[in-house]
Amino acid sequence: MSGNSFHEDFERVERWIEAYFEKPQRYGVFPRVAPGEIEAALPNEAPDRGESFERIFADFERIIVPGMTHWNHPRFFAYFATSAAPVTVLAEALAATMDVKVMLWRTSPAATELETVVMCWLGRLVGVPDDWTGIIYDTASVAGFTALAAAREALDLGIREHGASGRDVPALRIYATKHTHSHIEKAAIALGVGLENVVRVECDAQFRMRPDALHRAID
Numbered sequence: 001m002s003g004n005s006f007h008e009d010f011e012r013v014e015r016w017i018e019a020y021f022e023k024p025q026r027y028g029v030f031p032r033v034a035p036g037e038i039e040a041a042l043p044n045e046a047p048d049r050g051e052s053f054e055r056i057f058a059d060f061e062r063i064i065v066p067g068m069t070h071w072n073h074p075r076f077f078a079y080f081a082t083s084a085a086p087v088t089v090l091a092e093a094l095a096a097t098m099d100v101k102v103m104l105w106r107t108s109p110a111a112t113e114l115e116t117v118v119m120c121w122l123g124r125l126v127g128v129p130d131d132w133t134g135i136i137y138d139t140a141s142v143a144g145f146t147a148l149a150a151a152r153e154a155l156d157l158g159i160r161e162h163g164a165s166g167r168d169v170p171a172l173r174i175y176a177t178k179h180t181h182s183h184i185e186k187a188a189i190a191l192g193v194g195l196e197n198v199v200r201v202e203c204d205a206q207f208r209m210r211p212d213a214l215h216r217a218i219d
Contacts, residue, residue: 009053016061021086029073031066038067141183148174148187164192174198175217177209 041063071082102111119134137143153160157169172193176184178200188198202213 033067145187177203
């Protein structure tokens, strides 16, 4: 992609994004497509040669957009809202350009320290102690999995070194409600806790876990 071509193609994307944010109500929240319709519109084989951006963008508008659930739509009320602001689209473009892999401080000092500062901001906003820290995850599911793994390790059962099979390890319990997201059950499976050890605790009328029910379950 030459410099001129990149500039023209990026401007085309910019115009499309501007139009999308300006009038998102042009699209329905949920697409009117049947299962398999998107797949049938795509080639069976990967192209032997790279295609022009113009052709790719045409496929994006013709095939992909009509089959999208518009999470950024003002009338999207299902699951959870993302509500990406226009400025975050610019940030995503910069992040994609840098293509940083933040595995260690050495792999990207700026990204690592920026994350540290942002987490400290967040901690102060929600009122946790200053010595609490954290990292930014891509999804709540990964965060929940990590929290449960940390809780398991805090019991000092040696599972990290010796595993959970073929040795005497006490049963572990996870307390949740029937409304808790399914990633907790998936984490229980992956971490060796087991589904039967995910204990369901009763909720009140506002779907909050009842402390008295939790105490009874623990007892």
